[in-house]
Amino acid sequence: MEKTKYKALVEKHTPKENRLYNGMVAFITGGLMGAFGELLRQLYAYFFNIPTSEATMFMIITLIFIGCLFTCFGFFDKWVNFAKCGLIIPITGFAHAMMSAALEYRKEGMVTGIGANMFKLAGSVIIFGVVSAYTFGLIRLLLGGIA
Numbered sequence: 001m002e003k004t005k006y007k008a009l010v011e012k013h014t015p016k017e018n019r020l021y022n023g024m025v026a027f028i029t030g031g032l033m034g035a036f037g038e039l040l041r042q043l044y045a046y047f048f049n050i051p052t053s054e055a056t057m058f059m060i061i062t063l064i065f066i067g068c069l070f071t072c073f074g075f076f077d078k079w080v081n082f083a084k085c086g087l088i089i090p091i092t093g094f095a096h097a098m099m100s101a102a103l104e105y106r107k108e109g110m111v112t113g114i115g116a117n118m119f120k121l122a123g124s125v126i127i128f129g130v131v132s133a134y135t136f137g138l139i140r141l142l143l144g145g146i147a
Contacts, residue, residue, distance in 0.1 A: 029086025067095030097121040
């Protein structure tokens with residue numbers, strides 16, 4: 001079969017993506033995720049009687065725990081299929097990436113399985129985060145601490 005005919009056949013049978021719908025779903029679920037994080041932050045600040053800046057740490061830990069727990073139970077993948085980037089972009093997506101890699105390689109052992117493969121996807125995020133933080137910190141230092 002010729003390349004052009006094959007390409008036309010593939011395009012004919014490829015499902016069309018509704019970008020407006022997917023964007024709206026991601027926007028709404030991402031907003032709900034942000035509102036849930038803010039609710040957690042305010043609840044921690046109120047019940048533990050701490051400043052909201054310190055309650056942020058507890059909120060992040062809770063969201064990471066929920067992302068890991070739902071990944072272990074198999075809920076997270078189903079929700080991401082619906083919510084798209086509304087759940088992948090926040091910290092829960094990072095927790096899901098690390099936990100799913102750890103679950104996939106757990107049979108190979110703690111060191112050669114989980115330890116060696118847990119950062120496969122998340123490792124690039126960590127590297128680029130550290131490098132960009134260093135670069136922007138250096139730029140800020142060279143500019144004399146201008147905000």
